[in-house]
Amino acid sequence: MIKGLYVHVPFCNIKCPYCDFTSIVIDDRDIYKKYVETLKKELSFYSGEDFSLETIYFGGGTPSVLEPELIGDLISFVKENIKTEKELEITVEINPKTYRYEDFFKLKEYGVNRISIGAQSFLEKNLKILGRNHLSEDTVKTVEDAKKAGIENINLDLIYGIQGQTLEELEQDIDRYLSLPITHISAYMLTAYEGTPLGQQVKKGEFFLPEENLLEEMYFLLNKRFSEKGFFRYEISNWAKKGYQCKHNLFYWNHTYFLGIGVSAWSFVRNKRFGNTKNLDDYMKKIREGKKPVLFVDKLSTEDIKREKVILGLRTVEGVEENLVKNKEKIDFLIEEGYLRRKGRKISLTEKGCLVSNYIINMLT
Numbered sequence: 581m582i583k584g585l586y587v588h589v590p591f592c593n594i595k596c597p598y599c600d601f602t603s604i605v606i607d608d609r610d611i612y613k614k615y616v617e618t619l620k621k622e623l624s625f626y627s628g629e630d631f632s633l634e635t636i637y638f639g640g641g642t643p644s645v646l647e648p649e650l651i652g653d654l655i656s657f658v659k660e661n662i663k664t665e666k667e668l669e670i671t672v673e674i675n676p677k678t679y680r681y682e683d684f685f686k687l688k689e690y691g692v693n694r695i696s697i698g699a700q701s702f703l704e705k706n707l708k709i710l711g712r713n714h715l716s717e718d719t720v721k722t723v724e725d726a727k728k729a730g731i732e733n734i735n736l737d738l739i740y741g742i743q744g745q746t747l748e749e750l751e752q753d754i755d756r757y758l759s760l761p762i763t764h765i766s767a768y769m770l771t772a773y774e775g776t777p778l779g780q781q782v783k784k785g786e787f788f789l790p791e792e793n794l795l796e797e798m799y800f801l802l803n804k805r806f807s808e809k810g811f812f813r814y815e816i817s818n819w820a821k822k823g824y825q826c827k828h829n830l831f832y833w834n835h836t837y838f839l840g841i842g843v844s845a846w847s848f849v850r851n852k853r854f855g856n857t858k859n860l861d862d863y864m865k866k867i868r869e870g871k872k873p874v875l876f877v878d879k880l881s882t883e884d885i886k887r888e889k890v891i892l893g894l895r896t897v898e899g900v901e902e903n904l905v906k907n908k909e910k911i912d913f914l915i916e917e918g919y920l921r922r923k924g925r926k927i928s929l930t931e932k933g934c935l936v937s938n939y940i941i942n943m944l945t
């Protein structure tokens with residue numbers, strides 16, 4: 581049963597130097613409109629699948645470059661053509677400065693009940709380093725407008741580990757996040773991905789990421805300050821107020837079937853993982869020709885599924901059934917060293933374990 585639908589919107593107003601998502605700078609309403617029509621066609625290719633949708637997630641890119649009407653149009657199409665549950669969680673990723681009160685009001689009418697804002701920081705210095713085209717006041721206004729329009733469930737993204745950032749500066753940032761009426765925070769360490777301008781700068785020694793010790797302290801600080809204010813960590817990089825965990829993202833980590841449509845979107849359906857082409861022209865052409873724009877399909881074996889369950893499940897605070905772990909003999913050692921905890925038949929990462937999650941997961945799988 582497919583429970584989640586991911587919709588990738590690959591358009592942005594700018595290209596941030598650290599970004600490795602599939603996104604292109606295009607400002608053309610006609611292209612946006614054609615893209616949404618193409619998404620509908622792609623979705624129709626899957627009409628024979630077993631759906632009982634509980635979530636729709638518009639990610640990107642910057643979905644908020646689309647007029648709210650286009651988002652509403654696609655939501656209506658989904659509801660008319662696919663079996664959905666009564667209570668749908670519908671999330672739209674928003675960049676500050678792209679939507680105003682009227683837009684949020686329309687989104688609410690279309691059924692959007694969760695937004696995720698690419699705030700990244702409230703310090704202008706950091707926003708400049710990150711190449712963002714918004715100011716901190718734009719984020720505040722975006723949160724206020726969304727709230728006024730009746731959207732209560734609001735996530736803010738935060739990036740830490742920026743060149744020159746101190747713990748005091750991170751504290752200042754955290755204070756600003758916690759002063760706003762939000763329900764969820766996603767905090768990511770700045771990563772210099774290969775092939776991005778930031779990756780190049782780090783390689784050439786023109787940009788310095790903080791030392792590991794400082795990054796650890798930053799993570800502990802985030803966790804401490806957020807939990808003191810009632811945001812509990814339910815995944816390595818995600819904190820939510822009680823009852824406000826992102827249901828859609830939990831589907832990824834809980835190994836629930838989801839369909840992804842749009843350029844570069846991934847899916848997990850009937851034990852197959854498949855992904856679409858990353859090229860916009862190629863994507864549009866394939867669908868025009870009546871073909872699925874799928875670039876690869878991986879059929880998972882029983883062993884693959886077990887391994888994935890461990891890799892994904894360990895990201896969450898719920899953890900994973902111990903009996904799914906391949907290298908069980910390492911578990912007690914990792915518990916003694918403070919990286920894992922055991923609760924009933926499940927194991928999960930401790931705060932210390934979260935800092936080296938990839939290493940621990942590799943050891944166990």
Ligand code: SF4
Pocket residue numbers: 591592593594595596599600601603640641642675698
């Ligand atoms: S706005 Fe988001 S998706 Fe677009 S380039 Fe910046 S980080 Fe990437």
